[in-house]
Amino acid sequence: MGGSPAPWHRQKEAPMDERELTHLRRCVELATEALEAGDEPFGSVLVDGAGTVRAEDRNRITDGDATRHPEFELARWAAENLTPQERQDATVYTSGEHCPMCSAAHAWVGLGRIVYVASAAQLTEWLSAWGRPQAPVRALSVQEVAPSVQVEGPVDALVPVVQALHRRLADRA
Ligand SMILES: [Zn+2]
Numbered sequence: 001m002g003g004s005p006a007p008w009h010r011q012k013e014a015p016m017d018e019r020e021l022t023h024l025r026r027c028v029e030l031a032t033e034a035l036e037a038g039d040e041p042f043g044s045v046l047v048d049g050a051g052t053v054r055a056e057d058r059n060r061i062t063d064g065d066a067t068r069h070p071e072f073e074l075a076r077w078a079a080e081n082l083t084p085q086e087r088q089d090a091t092v093y094t095s096g097e098h099c100p101m102c103s104a105a106h107a108w109v110g111l112g113r114i115v116y117v118a119s120a121a122q123l124t125e126w127l128s129a130w131g132r133p134q135a136p137v138r139a140l141s142v143q144e145v146a147p148s149v150q151v152e153g154p155v156d157a158l159v160p161v162v163q164a165l166h167r168r169l170a171d172r173a
Contacts, residue, residue, distance in 0.1 A: 016115075019051065020093070023045050023093040023115075027043040027044055027045055027094055027095040028117065030042075030043025030044070031095040031165055034058035034059040035168060040059045040061060041059070041165035041168070041169055042070055042096050043094070044092055044095070045093045046074045046078060046090055046092050048089065048090050049112075054081075055074055057070035067101065069102050071102035071105070072102045074111075075102065075106050075108070075109045075111060076105070078109050079109040087109060087112065089112055090113075091114070092111060092114050092115075093116075094115070094116045095116070095117050095162050095165075096116060096123055096162065097116040097119045097153060097154075098114060098145075099135065101137065104145055104146065106146060107145070114151045114152070115153060116153035117158045117159060117162045118154055118159050118163065121141070126163060126167070127170070130170045132170045
């Protein structure tokens with residue numbers, strides 16, 4: 001018994017600063033844009049070590065390629081456009097925790113910290129409660145796939161907004 005909790009189970013910590021919340025709100029906006037374009041509601045933003053937004057994307061799977069997750073696109077963008085040091089210093093903000101494919105891509109290209117709004121476990125719970133099918137890939141946490149990546153989330157203040165987007169998708173199905 002005792003010992004500190006696993007690092008990915010964020011306990012009550014200092015509130016997230018306004019700058020980080022702004023990046024996360026942009027992720028939610030991108031997720032909303034994706035939903036409205038017929039895609040699944042996921043959006044992500046890559047911010048460099050100086051705090052500048054360098055790239056952003058949203059889910060784009062309606063063309064039939066289900067690997068087109070924003071976090072995967074950002075990992076590829078980073079590999080092509082950032083030095084190894086810049087990648088390490090970057091933070092990827094995202095509306096939903098990376099899936100195992102995206103966690104692996106993030107780690108393979110050497111990106112730094114991840115901050116997500118809703119966890120993979122939360123999404124799994126919601127889909128199950130709504131009677132919707134689960135993803136074809138097990139909802140492992142980022143830490144289970146890429147233990148060296150620093151991760152923060154869920155960000156409680158924005159979880160209801162992300163949940164509402166997924167609810168809209170579920171209702172559409
Ligand atoms: Zn993914």
